[in-house]
Structures are given as structure tokens and as C-alpha cells.
Amino acid sequence: xxxxxxxxxxxxxxxxxxxxxxxxxxxxxxxxxxxxxxxxxxxxxxxxxxxxxxxxxxxxxxxxxxxxxxxxxxxxxxxxxxxxxxxxxxxxxxxxxxxxxxxxxxxxxxxxxxxxxxxxxxxxxxxxxxxxxxxxxxxxxxxxxxxxxxxxxxxxxxxxxxxxxxxxxxxxxxxxxxxxxxxxxxxxxxxxxxxxxxxxxxxxxxxxxxx
Ligand SMILES: Cc1cc2nc3c(=O)[nH]c(=O)nc-3n(C[C@H](O)[C@H](O)[C@H](O)COP(=O)(O)O)c2cc1C
Numbered sequence: 253x254x255x256x257x258x259x260x261x262x263x264x265x266x267x268x269x270x271x272x273x274x275x276x277x278x279x280x281x282x283x284x285x286x287x288x289x290x291x292x293x294x295x296x297x298x299x300x301x302x303x304x305x306x307x308x309x310x311x312x313x314x315x316x317x318x319x320x321x322x323x324x325x326x327x328x329x330x331x332x333x334x335x336x337x338x339x340x341x342x343x344x345x346x347x348x349x350x351x352x353x354x355x356x357x358x359x360x361x362x363x364x365x366x367x368x369x370x371x372x373x374x375x376x377x378x379x380x381x382x383x384x385x386x387x388x389x390x391x392x393x394x395x396x397x398x399x400x401x402x403x404x405x406x407x408x409x410x411x412x413x414x415x416x417x418x419x420x421x422x423x424x425x426x427x428x429x430x431x432x433x434x435x436x437x438x439x440x441x442x443x444x445x446x447x448x449x450x451x452x453x454x455x456x457x458x459x460x461x462x463x
Pocket of ligand 1: 319
């Protein structure tokens with residue numbers, strides 16, 4: 253499938269097949285494509301947590317504002333981000349820049365300083381949300397390309413999810429994704445309308461605006 257067909261075909265699925273469980277092998281195949289996502293410093297500060305156990309799904313269903321598709325999909329992916337990637341992953345990140353971009357000592361030490369810089373909590377969150385949101389999008393398209401249905405979700409109680417998953421302070425839930433197969437009989441709602449890209453104006457000295 254070419255990229256145009258893929259993006260046009262992907263929808264946020266409403267009705268999932270309640271009898272489908274994804275295998276670890278297929279899940280890893282999705283991640284095998286997802287891993288090519290770009291990230292600042294190439295830090296790759298994401299994790300994907302797969303929940304399939306029915307008792308835990310019931311809990312996630314409650315935390316996820318009782319959205320029926322959480323139970324129906326049977327496979328819930330919690331996309332997590334590590335806000336402390338600059339401190340916990342520094343050595344590996346630096347090694348890659350030294351090996352693959354031939355960074356000299358000066359460049360490496362300024363990269364290290366930037367990675368380890370003390371940042372406000374919100375700034376660390378913002379960096380993480382940007383990186384991990386891209387990974388979530390890659391996951392949606394990767395899953396679609398392999399024949400799986402998805403729906404991204406931010407409708408969940410964040411603090412309750414953190415508590416339920418016993419996440420350490422530096423790990424934040426960025427997105428929840430329902431994953432599975434479309435229901436074999438139920439018709440999915442019509443595709444949501446998308447704006448046509450067009451030039452919508454220009455502000456002197458700023459450039460053209462689109463959409
Ligand atoms: C960040 C984000 C959060 C979303 N949260 C929910 C959600 O909690 N529940 C839900 O049913 N759909 C959710 N959606 C799906 C949107 O409703 C859907 O993407 C939108 O209607 C466009 O439809 P499409 O994905 O089929 O193009 C979310 C999508 C995004 C990108």
C-alpha cells in the first residue's frame with residue numbers, strides 16, 4: 253500500500269472485534285516500523301505498554317471514562333514518555349552521535365550539557381510530549397499498514413492511570429491507543445471530514461499561512 257492510500261484509509265475505529273487478541277509477534281512487528289520515528293537528540297524517549305488481561309482492562313476502562321472501545325478492542329496500548337531522558341539515556345545518546353555523526357569533543361560536550369540541562373518540569377514534559385506524540389502517530393500508521401485497527405485516545409484520567417500503572421515520576425502517559433481488528437459485522441461510522449489544504453493568507457514578514 254502506498255503512503256497516500258494508507259493515510260486516506262486510516263480511521264479512528266469505533267467498533268472493534270471483541271474476540272481478537274494481538275500476539276506479541278504481531279505487536280513487535282508494529283513496533284519494528286514505529287521505531288523509525290524521529291526524536292530530538294535521537295533520544296527515542298518512548299515505551300509502549302500492552303494491556304490485554306481482562307481484569308486490568310476493566311480498570312483501564314474505568315480510568316478511560318468508560319469508553320466501550322477499550323473493552324471491545326481487547327488490546328490497549330499505553331504510550332509512555334520518559335521526561336528524564338536527558339539524564340537517564342545520556343551515554344547511549346552521546347555514543348550514537350560520536351559514532352554516526354563523528355562529533356568531536358567540543359560538540360559532544362555541548363550536546364551533553366544540553367541533554368543534562370536543568371529544565372522546568374513543564375519544559376521536560378513538553379519535550380517528551382512532542383517526541384512521543386510523533387511515535388504514537390507512527391504507531392497508528394504502522395498498525396494500519398499491517399492490517400490492524402486503532403483509535404488514539406486522550407480521554408483518560410491521567411493521575412489515576414499513573415497510580416494504576418505505578419509509574420515513576422519521570423514516566424508520563426502520553427496517549428492511550430485501542431488496538432485490534434474492526435468488528436466483522438458492525439458498520440463503522442463515516443470518515444470524519446478533513447479540511448482541504450489551501451493558502452489562507454499572509455502576514456507581512458512572517459510567511460504564507462496554510463489550512
Ligand atoms: C490526541 C487525540 C486524542 C483522542 N482522544 C480520543 C478519545 O478519548 N476517544 C475517542 O473515541 N477518540 C479519540 N480520538 C480520536 C479522534 O476523535 C479522531 O482522531 C478524530 O475524530 C478524527 O477521526 P480520524 O482519526 O478517523 O481521522 C483522539 C484523537 C487524538 C489525536
